Amino acid sequence: DTAVSQTPKYLVTQMGNDKSIKCEQNLGHDTMYWYKQDSKKFLKIMFSYNNKELIINETVPNRFSPKSPDKAHLNLHINSLELGDSAVYFCASTPGDRDAKLFFGSGTQLSVL
Amino acid sequence: DAKTTQPTSMDCAEGRAANLPCNHSTISGNEYVYWYRQIHSQGPQYIIHGLKNNETNEMASLIITEDRKSSTLILPHATLRDTAVYYCIVRHGGGGSEKLVFGKGTKLTVNP
Numbered sequence: 001d002t003a004v005s006q007t008p009k010y011l012v013t014q015m016g017n018d019k020s021i022k023c024e025q026n027l028g029h030d031t032m033y034w035y036k037q038d039s040k041k042f043l044k045i046m047f048s049y050n051n052k053e054l055i056i057n058e059t060v061p062n063r064f065s066p067k068s069p070d071k072a073h074l075n076l077h078i079n080s081l082e083l084g085d086s087a088v089y090f091c092a093s094t095p096g097d098r099d100a101k102l103f104f105g106s107g108t109q110l111s112v113l
Numbered sequence: 114d115a116k117t118t119q120p121t122s123m124d125c126a127e128g129r130a131a132n133l134p135c136n137h138s139t140i141s142g143n144e145y146v147y148w149y150r151q152i153h154s155q156g157p158q159y160i161i162h163g164l165k166n167n168e169t170n171e172m173a174s175l176i177i178t179e180d181r182k183s184s185t186l187i188l189p190h191a192t193l194r195d196t197a198v199y200y201c202i203v204r205h206g207g208g209g210s211e212k213l214v215f216g217k218g219t220k221l222t223v224n225p
Contacts, residue, residue: 004156035215041198043157043215056212090156101147102213104156 003027006091006105013081014113021076021108023091029103031055031096032074034066037088037107049074050096081112116140116203122220125195131188133219135201138182145204146177147213148186150197157200157215160186191223 004025013019025032033056034046048056052068063079078085091105118136125131137146147162161168161175163184168175174187188195198218 042217043151043200045212045214048212092156101159101162102149102157104158106156107154 004091004093004103004105006089006108008108009106010109010111012111012113015081015083017081018077018079019081019110020078021089021091021110023074023076023105025072025091025093025103027093027095027103028072029093029095030071031094032068032071033092033094033102034074034076035090035092035104037090039087043090046076047074078110081110083112086110086112116214117201117216119199119201119216119219121217122222124222124224125188125191127193127223127225128190131191131195131221131223133186133188133199133201133221134183135185136183137201137203140181140203146175146181146184147202147204148173148175149200149202149213149215150195151200151218152194152197160199162204191221193223193225195221196223197221 007022031050033048035043037043045058046060047066049068051071065077067075088107088109090107092102094102145162145164148160149157151157161173163175163177177184198220200215200218202213
């Protein structure tokens with residue numbers, strides 16, 4: 001059973017399109033994240049949600065809008081895709097405890113043409 | 114703005130111990146040291162974490178110096194499947210505002 005699952009695994013689209021990436025965790029965790037890994041392999045946090053509330057927003061363009069319908073899901077919607085959005089996007093979750101550790105999904109490779 | 118320094122790359126022979134160093138000289142008293150790894154094309158995987166004392170689990174051991182300014186991750190018997198990028202991270206915040214800042218990591222190559 002996959003703990004943190006993301007769909008789709010690969011996403012190829014044209015500039016200007018709107019797309020969504022879905023994430024679900026079955027671990028009962030309270031906190032979920034989106035990270036972006038660019039072509040240079042730097043892994044940067046984008047957002048975190050705790051019990052459906054936004055906790056961290058790391059100056060991400062407002063074309064990126066996370067949506068958390070419940071604490072098990074954190075979806076990422078991207079409007080007006082740009083070439084620079086091409087990257088691997090990772091979803092993660094954590095219990096939110098003092099000694100929390102992150103569980104990551106397997107990533108979504110987004111290619112904007 | 115990672116607060117850690119790691120070598121860019123290391124090599125290790127299969128079956129030998131891999132010792133991965135990390136400097137975190139500006140760590141504050143309530144910050145933990147976390148280690149993650151990322152195998153090619155996969156999501157990062159938690160390995161181990163510690164505050165002051167040395168820690169061991171089924172994957173690795175973590176040795177933290179007494180002044181907490183550096184640590185070493187030890188994979189006691191490296192296998193080819195341990196080839197990955199290893200990230201040493203000092204953790205900010207807590208209780209839902211955890212923010213793990215990933216640096217460049219160390220690319221460990223385990224050779225047959």
